[in-house]
Amino acid sequence: MGDGRLEVDAISKRYGDVVALRDTTFDVRAGELFGFVGSNGAGKTTTMRIALGVLAADSGAVRWDGSPVTLETRRHIGYMPEERGLYPKMKVGEQLVYLARLHGLSASAAQRSMTDWTERLGVATRRDDDVQNLSLGNQQRVQLAAALVHNPSILVLDEPFSGLDPIAVEVMSGVLLDKAAEGIPVVFSSHQLDLVERLCHRVGIIRGGQMVAVGTVDELSAGGATEMVVDAPHAPEGWANGLAGVTVRRREGARTVLELGQGADDQAVLAAALATGPVTEFSRRRQSLTELYRNVVNQEAS
Incomplete structure (x- = not known):
C-alpha cells in the first residue's frame, strides 16, 4: 500500500x-x-x-x-x-x-x-x-x-x-x-x-x-514582516513614530497599521498606545496570500 x-x-x-x-x-x-x-x-x-x-x-x-x-x-x-x-x-x-x-x-x-x-x-x-x-x-x-x-x-x-x-x-x-x-x-x-x-x-x-x-x-509568512493593528481612538497622528524597529504603514480610521521589524518590542508599542488613552484593539495580522505572492514575485524579479 x-x-x-x-x-x-x-x-x-x-x-x-x-x-x-x-x-x-x-x-x-x-x-x-x-x-x-x-x-x-x-x-x-x-x-x-x-x-x-x-x-x-x-x-x-x-x-x-x-x-x-x-x-x-x-x-x-x-x-x-x-x-x-x-x-x-x-x-x-x-x-x-x-x-x-x-x-x-x-x-x-x-x-x-x-x-x-x-x-x-x-x-x-x-x-x-x-x-x-x-x-x-x-x-x-x-x-x-x-x-x-x-x-x-x-x-x-x-x-x-x-x-x-x-x-x-x-x-x-x-x-x-x-x-x-x-x-x-x-x-x-x-x-x-x-x-x-x-x-x-x-x-x-x-x-x-x-x-x-x-x-x-x-x-x-514566517519570513515576512509582522503587521500589528492598533485601535487607539484618542491617539494623535504620529504617536508611534520613533518606536525602535516600528514603521507606520497606514491609518485605517482610528486604527494604525504598523510593521514590526527585527528587534521591535510589541510591549513597547502597547505602552505607547496606552499612553494616549484606551486601546480597543491590539492584534497581529498575518500577511495574506496576495501580499505574500506579491512579495515573493517582486523579490524574484528584482
Missing part, C-alpha cells in the same frame, strides 16, 4: 530557446488541497500536463505512490483542463457515461456515477441538453463532473473556479474539500488567491518556470 502522494521531482521543459520549466519540484499529499499559483505563462499548465503524461518532460520524474506515473495510473487521475475539453454537440449525460466507461467503469456503474454527480453539481435537469446549449457556469459544473465521474484517486484541476458565480464556487469548493477528506490528493491552479488561501493546506508559487516558494501560508 502506497502513501497516496503525487510527487513532481525536478521536471524541466524547454521549447526551443524558451525554458518553460526549470527543476520544478513539489508534492501533493494524500488528503491535501494544494494550491498552485503564478502569473500567466509561469508554467502551471505545463506542469499539470506533464503530471498527466500529456506532455513529456525533458528531465525529471512524476511519481504516484513512489512509482513512475504510467498509463494505468493516468486512468485514476481526474483532470480538468483550463481550455475545457467537452464535446459541444453531445448530451451531458451521454458524455459523462462515455467518459466513465473510457476510464474502465462498467455500464451500470458509469450510469450511477453520472446520476450522482449531475445531482450533486446541480445539473441533473440538463442531462439531455447538448453541452453547447448550457450557460458557461453549467458547462463548468459538467466539466468538473467529467473529472470526477470515474472515481479518481488524484485530482488535477486547472483554473476550476474561473468564470463561476459565487454559488457555483461554494459547490465546487465543497466537492474539493470532500474529496480531500476522502484521502485524495487535490491540486488546482487559480488566480483567486483569497480562495486558495481559504481552501488549501499548502501553496506553491511558481515564477518563470521555477517553484519559488512551497508551504502553508503560515510557513511562507
